[in-house]
Amino acid sequence: MIELDGVGVSLGGQSIVERVSFEVPEGTLVGLVGPNGAGKTTVVKTINGLLAPDDGEVRIDGDPVTGLSAREVSRRVATVPQDTSLGFDFPVREVVAMGRTPHRSRFERTSPVDREAVAEALERTRIAEFADRSIEAVSGGERQRVILARALCQRSSHLLLDEPTASLDIGHGVRILRLAREFVSEGKTALAAIHELDLAARFCEELVLLADGEVLATGPPEAVLTETDLEAAFGVDVAVTSHPVTGAVSATALPDRPSRSASVHVLGSGQEGAAAITRCWRAGFRTTAGTLPKGDVALARARALDIEAATTEPFAPISPAARQESARMIREADVTVLAEGREAYRELAAASERTVVFGENDVNEGGADDGPRAIGATAASGGTEGDATLDTPIENGEHECEGSERVQVGSDDTLVDAIERVLDGRDGSEN
Amino acid sequence: MERWGRTLLWCGGLSLALIASVLASATIGPVSIPIPVVARVVLDGISVPTLALASGPSETGAAAVSLARLGVGIEFVSPFEFSVPETSRVIVAQLRLPRIVLAAVVGFSLASAGAVMQGFFRNPMADPSIIGVSSGAAAGAVAFIVFPLSVPFGLQGMAFGGALAAAFLVYLIATEGGRTPVATLLLAGIAIQTFLGAVISFMLLQAGWQLKQAVYWLMGHLQASTWGEVGATLPVALLAFAVLAAYARDLNVLLLGEADARSLGIEVERTKRILLGIASVITAGAVAVAGVIGFVGLIVPHVMRLLVGPDHRILLPTSALAGAVFLVLADTAARTGPAELPVGIVTAALGAPFFIYLLRRREVHAL
Incomplete structure (x- = not known):
């Protein structure tokens, strides 16, 4: 059990972390997340006794770390440091065996327990096959596992990992965190400073969000990785979604976007709708989205981008309430983007003063089934037509609804241009 | 265990080489004395x-x-009780052997201190003089030669005292709040060396007829060595070596970096103090009797690292023995030329080209 109680550390007169309090209970893997320079490494170094806190205290199994000798600390806490590059060529096995240092006295020879611990660590981290190679001759991902093996060799009940996945490919990163999970599944305690939020959310029971040296939030990933907190911590727009495969909370930093005064309502579900929503949002339009079935990717995208959307039940006709809501949004919007050529959407779009048709949907052919689909599919039915629309981004608005300007968009980049054109009053349809 | 076997094999081989070079060296000189006589x-x-x-x-x-x-x-x-001609006995036992054995002790000391310093500083350019030990000894010795001083143990006492004083000063300068960062230590060492260099030059300017003696001492020499000097240096060397050897495993862990070493339970600052202190003492003991002999502490550990690897449990003893062999051979070369040379010239003249060769072959890149 690791407890931090109002810990403050300053280095060179500058306060690095302040009032940091959290605990890592037995049997859990806690992720320490936050931007670079938030103080994650400082917190790790305070826990393993490398730095002494100026305020507060760190307790390992109830004992303040500052009162323990280096040897006592190293018997309780093993650390995998951030920088694992070594400048000399010890064999991997020797590097791992150095993990036994806390348990051996100066004149003691290697005991059977030592040998067993080394063998077990090599086995667990799956580095046994290159145990006799030089540490200089293994890849970065393998070296990280060597250092983890060294830490496991300490047979401590606490494990600290400082950015164990930084500079590793996803395969190696995931492997390291799985080993950390195995470690805690034996009732031990682990704390990992990770800057990859998705990995942290996936592997840690709890997260501690650190920003500017202070704890911003603690708790399960869903509670910590909120847009508000992440935006405060990282200083950029962040989209939080649920990962489609792992189901874990997933956070993505969003690019800066310009701000435009015009508003856009996007009609369209599925990938097409999602793409249109993203482009409008990124271009800086005030964006709303209409009649999206629950569980649809376009709806998920809208939620992630904090975009207001009218929702309806999947596999059912659009509910009157959703239709009304969407219609209201269309009235309030300057432009409606028709991203899916379904009959119901076309009906809704008809009320709009300015419409931009987005994607490869042919407005005439769409709408074979009226109920919105849960999973969007591109309705690129006619190959020739699809190609044609791609080649000529702005096409004649042949099928105009009465009183509305229409522009068909084929290529992605021109959606924003088309919206701009429609807004400027040039409908792009002059022959 | 494999490592024990390797260590024993290397140390055994080097010990034999040391005995052989001592005996062979004792046969060489103005009067040639055959090996059987020397052995007897x-x-x-x-x-x-x-x-x-x-x-x-x-x-x-x-x-x-x-x-x-x-x-x-x-x-x-x-x-x-072998019967040996008295002249041969005197030449071997009273003239040649003290010098040869002292060369071995000095080489042993410098090379083991060098191995420790390189590991300690994690810097391939570190050698025992890096924390000012040699400069301190030189300043002490030159002061004794140039000025009419009366101190216990004379020249050697001054050199030994100067060496330890300089090392301690460097340590004090580099230490703040109980921590001694290695980089600061290195820079403080360079600063003190430079300053002492100025002091030595100034003293040499003041020197009259003693100038030659002072310069000769500075070049490093083993001339006119006595069993007394061996008796004073050998226990220091063996004792200090025993302590350093006991810290071989800690030195390995220190190679991982101080933060890692600490998280593996090493009391880093205390270990550094002990290693610095003992390496300074063993170097001071050697420099006090032999003057500034360069390169032994630098290249011998390097070459041994290429041969046996970076593990100090094998590197330290093999370096020490190889240093002894190397200095015995170098000193033999120094005293057998047409004019006797200070051994420091020989070690540098042999060592530098060899080191350059290793550098060009890219075998000396890191620890």
Whole structure:
């Protein structure tokens, strides 16, 4: 059990972390997340006794770390440091065996327990096959596992990992965190400073969000990785979604976007709708989205981008309430983007003063089934037509609804241009 | 265990090489004395302490350790009595062997201190002089030669004292709040070396007829060595080496970096203090009797690292023995030329080209 109680550390007169309090209970893997320079490494170094806190205290199994000798600390806490590059060529096995240092006295020879611990660590981290190679001759991902093996060799009940996945490919990163999970599944305690939020959310029971040296939030990933907190911590727009495969909370930093005064309502579900929503949002339009079935990717995208959307039940006709809501949004919007050529959407779009048709949907052919689909599919039915629309981004608005300007968009980049054109009053349809 | 086997094999081989080079060196000189004669002189010189039941105070007097009350004494018995021409005996036992053995002790000391310093600083350019030990010894020695000083143990005492004082000063400068960052230590060492260099130059300017003696000392020499010097240096060297060897595993862990070492349970600052102190003492002991002999502490550990790897449990003893062999051979070369050279010239003249060769082959890149 690791407890931090109002810990403050300053280095060179500058306060690095302040009032940091959290605990890592037995049997859990806690992720320490936050931007670079938030103080994650400082917190790790305070826990393993490398730095002494100026305020507060760190307790390992109830004992303040500052009162323990280096040897006592190293018997309780093993650390995998951030920088694992070594400048000399010890064999991997020797590097791992150095993990036994806390348990051996100066004149003691290697005991059977030592040998067993080394063998077990090599086995667990799956580095046994290159145990006799030089540490200089293994890849970065393998070296990280060597250092983890060294830490496991300490047979401590606490494990600290400082950015164990930084500079590793996803395969190696995931492997390291799985080993950390195995470690805690034996009732031990682990704390990992990770800057990859998705990995942290996936592997840690709890997260501690650190920003500017202070704890911003603690708790399960869903509670910590909120847009508000992440935006405060990282200083950029962040989209939080649920990962489609792992189901874990997933956070993505969003690019800066310009701000435009015009508003856009996007009609369209599925990938097409999602793409249109993203482009409008990124271009800086005030964006709303209409009649999206629950569980649809376009709806998920809208939620992630904090975009207001009218929702309806999947596999059912659009509910009157959703239709009304969407219609209201269309009235309030300057432009409606028709991203899916379904009959119901076309009906809704008809009320709009300015419409931009987005994607490869042919407005005439769409709408074979009226109920919105849960999973969007591109309705690129006619190959020739699809190609044609791609080649000529702005096409004649042949099928105009009465009183509305229409522009068909084929290529992605021109959606924003088309919206701009429609807004400027040039409908792009002059022959 | 494999490592033990390798360590024993290397140390055994190097010990044999050391014995062989000592014996061979003793045959060489203005008077050529064949190996069998040298061997006999050496064997004659061996005295074995034996437990002897004595009836009252031992007749051997001074040699007997007084456990007489228990009726047990320790006598030194020479098991061999070969007949050797007296002149050969004097040349080998009184002139050549003290110098050769001292060369071995000095080489042993410098190379083990060098191995420790390189590991400690994690810097391939580190050698025992890096924390000002050699400069301090030189300043002390030159001061003694140039100025009419009266100090206990004379020149050697001044050199030894100067060496430790300089090392301690460097340590004090580099230490703040109980921490001694290695980089600061290195820079402080360079600063003190530079300053002492100025002091030495100034003293040399003041020197009159003693100038030649001072310069000669600075070049590093083993001329006119006595058994007394061996007797003073050897225990220091062996004792200090034993301590350093006990810290071999900690040195390995220190190679991982201080933060890692600490998280593996090493009291980093205390270990650094001990290693610095002992390496300074063993270097000071060597420099005090032999002057500034460069390159032994730098290249011998390097070459051994190429041969046996970075593990200090094997690197340290093999470096020490190889250093002894190297300096015995270098000193033999120094005294057999048409004019006798200070051994420091020989070690640098042999060592530098060899080091450059290693550099060009890219075999010396890191620890």
